């Protein structure tokens with residue numbers, strides 16, 4: 001069942017491009033949690049699913065964009081653990097379905113497409129009530145899956161890590177994942193979040209709130225690095241693509257172009273500019289997201305090898 005404890009391996013990155021700066025770089029392979037619910041989305045769903053089951057819900061409803069890793073993960077979790085799933089998708093239906101939604105549909109998820117304007121109502125109780133009239137009762141998981149139970153799940157990411165690290169780095173969307181790691185380590189080590197969105201500074205407040213909702217505490221040993229969004233969510237350039245392809249060739253580790261590729265590009269930069277100091281140990285969390293690559297490649301021309 002989903003209550004099992006998962007521990008994923010940590011591997012060291014060896015790369016001539018950064019070796020001479022003397023920073024020890026390690027990556028925690030959260031992308032290996034499960035072939036379908038890869039990475040942080042598995043961690044974020046775990047306690048939500050346990051709670052939903054305990055409360056007797058048979059349906060889970062959530063929100064996301066058409067390429068969302070979260071939508072994909074919820075659909076698969078529903079299939080695997082026997083929940084009905086409903087995805088409220090931002091924007092118009094396009095057929096044939098893109099690879100993300102095609103998978104989600106084959107896992108049994110039903111979709112409701114809503115306009116970008118309506119999508120902004122996703123927290124409005126009247127809007128949620130209308131959805132209940134339409135679909136019957138459901139357990140609601142917010143966009144990106146971030147709530148206090150998700151934070152709880154993400155505290156477990158670093159549970160099995162016993163090696164001494166100076167820094168922990170993680171890509172951020174809604175911030176639930178890094179919130180869990182900050183809370184889980186109780187003020188130890190420095191945590192750096194890399195927002196995938198432009199002007200990601202707003203996330204500081206969201207992350208602090210997610211932590212507080214979970215354990216009523218606040219911490220000061222973390223910050224955001226907001227410079228590596230490459231123009232915004234799902235924007236890219238060939239420098240990023242080449243970095244991802246080279247990284248895979250060298251280390252046999254696939255990065256995704258939305259989150260982990262941008263973060264690691266940034267970390268290489270921060271090593272080269274000695275933001276991370278010689279002799280320091282940096283642990284990077286590979287949060288997965290690999291399902292998105294086939295959709296990205298289809299849209300933009302098979303850039304990622």
Ligand SMILES: *Cc1c(COP(=O)(O)O)cnc(C)c1O
Nearest residue numbers: 173174175176177259287288289
């Ligand atoms: C969703 C996602 C993130 C962001 O997680 P948050 O908890 O929303 O910050 C990071 N990396 C990948 C690969 C993701 O799919």
